[in-house]
Amino acid sequence: MPIRLCVFDAYGTLFDVAAAARAAAKEPGAEGWAARWPSLSAHWRRKQLEYTWLRAVAVTHVDFWQVTQDALDWALEAEGLNDPALRGRLLDLYHELAAFPEVPGVLDALKGQGLQLAILSNGAPQMLDAAARSAGISPLFDAILSVEDVGVFKPHRSVYELVGRQFGTMPAEVAFVSSNCWDACAAAAFGFHAIWINREGAPIDRLFGRPAHVLHDLDALPALLAEG
Structure with missing residues (x-):
């Protein structure tokens, strides 16, 4: 057929799911964490996928935007980055991958x-x-x-x-x-x-x-x- x-x-x-963290790392003010953008991006993507699988198995669906935010929050904490402005910027960039x-x-x-x-x-x-x-x-x-x-x-x-x-x-x-x-x-x-x-x-x-x-x-x- x-x-x-x-x-x-x-x-x-x-x-390119890495594009958001890569772009943010090049912006003014990112010098303190820029070298860690690959690790941040990898954490974000891994948790994003894991949360979709776990929610599907547990029958606790939320949309992918919520999953994306939850995964980013985990990734930022894992990297020791408590920065609401960075969080907001990364989420904005995710709409423009x-x-x-x-x-x-x-x-x-x-x-x-x-x-x-x-x-x-x-x-x-x-x-x-x-x-x-x-x-x-x-x-x-x-x-x-x-x-x-x-x-x-x-x-x-x-x-x-x-x-x-x-x-x-x-x-x-x-x-x-x-x-x-x-x-x-x-x-x-x-x-x-x-x-x-x-x-x-x-x-x-x-x-x-x-x-x-x-x-x-x-x-x-x-x-x-x-x-x-």
Whole structure:
């Protein structure tokens, strides 16, 4: 069955989740903590993901914006940074995360191949809309889908079902692209043609599905999908 729709995870796949802390560290007044921005960013991202999984298992859903704030509060405390102004600035920057450099060209190429494009993300709708507008890629997507429509985070099966509900596709007609290996594995188990963007060169997760392809970044995606 040919691929007719390409669905992207957002954070870490299209948008650089380290961009907020990196940008804040370059601003005036950041000299006291700037050298620690990679650690702060890593703590923030790790707790952000952990909280989505724990809330899904415990059936205590809040939207991703609340999770993002809770994770940042933990990260700031872990780094010994009690600075409300820094907290506010980091959260503002999270709405303006930069897309990875190859993203606009890759999306243009995929549209040129006749594929429909969508985002499927844990992100709250307002977060996703803001990030896509800031990156200048909103017009390229046929839909931006959020887990808020089902009230549970990935990798719950009901999240992946949103794609077929929106587009009327069978799972085998969908290429699903994520930089989170656990997400790509779950999407593969659901029946999507899953592609893991392994930017860090990490080992593959030992889970209940396995992505069909592993790429270092998005550059090779149009050629891969053109092969059918």
